[in-house]
Amino acid sequence: MATPTVTRLVLRSAYNPRNLAGFIKFYSSQAPSYEFIKVEKAGEKKNVGLITLNRPKALNALCDKLVTEINDALKSFDKDETVGAIVLTGSEKAFAAGADIKEMANNTFSQNIQGQFLVGWDGVSRTTKPVIAAVNGYALGGGCEVAMMCDIIYAGDKARFAQPEVTIGTIPGAGGTQRLTRAVGKSKAMEIVLTGNQITAEEAEKAGLVSKVFPADKVVDEAIKLGEKISSHSQLTVAMAKDAVNTAYETTLQQGLNYEKKMFWGTFATADQKEGMSAFAEKRKPNFKNE
Numbered sequence: 001m002a003t004p005t006v007t008r009l010v011l012r013s014a015y016n017p018r019n020l021a022g023f024i025k026f027y028s029s030q031a032p033s034y035e036f037i038k039v040e041k042a043g044e045k046k047n048v049g050l051i052t053l054n055r056p057k058a059l060n061a062l063c064d065k066l067v068t069e070i071n072d073a074l075k076s077f078d079k080d081e082t083v084g085a086i087v088l089t090g091s092e093k094a095f096a097a098g099a100d101i102k103e104m105a106n107n108t109f110s111q112n113i114q115g116q117f118l119v120g121w122d123g124v125s126r127t128t129k130p131v132i133a134a135v136n137g138y139a140l141g142g143g144c145e146v147a148m149m150c151d152i153i154y155a156g157d158k159a160r161f162a163q164p165e166v167t168i169g170t171i172p173g174a175g176g177t178q179r180l181t182r183a184v185g186k187s188k189a190m191e192i193v194l195t196g197n198q199i200t201a202e203e204a205e206k207a208g209l210v211s212k213v214f215p216a217d218k219v220v221d222e223a224i225k226l227g228e229k230i231s232s233h234s235q236l237t238v239a240m241a242k243d244a245v246n247t248a249y250e251t252t253l254q255q256g257l258n259y260e261k262k263m264f265w266g267t268f269a270t271a272d273q274k275e276g277m278s279a280f281a282e283k284r285k286p287n288f289k290n291e
């Protein structure tokens with residue numbers, strides 16, 4: 001995890017070689033400890049944040065604490081200047097088997113409204129840096145919805161996607177009726193949502209839900225490689241490009257084109273645009289400083 005400047009200064013002053021145990025205890029108290037996720041930096045330059053859902057007994061069912069931890073880790077990576085992209089993955093058996101059915105089974109309508117149930121799930125879609133889902137196994141219900149909040153989905157060849165909520169007496173509640181329809185069109189989305197049937201990774205790719213399919217044991221590595229490629233660009237430019245693409249979901253074509261033009265013009269206010277274009281003319285690699 002990134003160490004903020006203030007913490008770095010405190011750490012330096014806390015370090016005493018004669019009291020290493022005390023220092024380790026101090027440092028451990030600063031690093032976030034998670035119950036249901038693993039967090040690390042991946043890639044040759046350690047510039048890709050990797051979040052692995054780790055609640056194997058429940059096939060990574062998204063209980064409240066798991067979602068809170070994902071949101072927390074995303075926020076930390078978003079602030080970490082050394083990280084240019086984030087990969088979100090699960091296990092070989094399950095990316096996530098949905099919202100935690102046992103946790104929500106007894107919710108009442110008034111509890112849902114008063115507690116704004118699932119409203120806080122949108123941490124992935126509020127992340128500025130690109131988030132890549134590396135999906136193996138089940139991505140069902142809320143699992144499919146979290147994958148769809150990501151900017152790019154890579155899938156292992158055994159991955160299965162579904163919105164099975166209708167089979168347990170409810171409907172998708174974290175974007176499944178909206179993001180899926182935008183991704184695959186009305187007829188396919190209706191078929192998936194109204195039957196609860198699972199679709200294969202190959203079908204998901206054909207439908208435009210998934211960007212690429214890889215052998216199951218390669219998908220995380222490929223997602224990290226993609227993250228490294230994205231991280232090699234200016235983080236400012238990448239954020240502006242991501243924002244512009246996302247705007248296509250929110251506006252009319254003309255409004256989107258106007259927005260894109262303003263963002264394009266805006267890139268010329270960055271030092272990284274000057275560096276990128278000078279490097280091209282000078283036939284060298286650009287050295288982006290995210291400025």
Ligand code: CAA
Pocket residue numbers: 057058059061062097098099100101102103118138140141142143145164165168171172173174176
């Ligand atoms: N919530 C809570 N627990 C879950 C879960 C979920 N969504 N999915 C799996 N689990 C638990 C099971 O209860 C089981 O726990 P126990 O061993 O304590 O009984 C454990 O994970 C292993 O699951 P199974 O024994 O069922 O494993 P399987 O290989 O036979 O089946 C499966 C796998 C097809 C994914 C099946 O577990 C399943 O159908 N899960 C539920 C999928 C689902 O309906 N998801 C949608 C949830 S609603 C939602 O997500 C709403 C929303 O929009 C946010």
